[in-house]
Amino acid sequence: MIGLDESSSSARISRYETGIHEPPFATAQNLGQVLNVPAAYFYCEDDKLAELLIQYTRLDAKRRKQVLNLAAELHAEMD
Structure with missing residues (x-):
């Protein structure tokens, strides 16, 4: 729903959750849109x-x- 490639999304989300990588701001915006929260919420x-x-x-x-x-x-x- 946020435009991530499904074949790599699980690994990418795991890296975001563990702090290895940070998602691009555009990803936070897309996720916020899907969840009906502002992107700033994630920060x-x-x-x-x-x-x-x-x-x-x-x-x-x-x-x-x-x-x-x-x-x-x-x-x-x-x-």
Whole structure:
């Protein structure tokens, strides 16, 4: 579904999972498209940030702006 050659896909995915190789960004984009998550999701080291990315991308433009404004307000309160 993401355009990998089936004859080598198992070995390639195994190398990605073990950290021997990193997939090209285009592969992460294709995988994200199939799984309905943003490509950035695969690069998150924090589970909560990964969840935030998923929820954010599912919002419409108006609500995304609200989230960004809220984050800015919360950050300003920290100063």
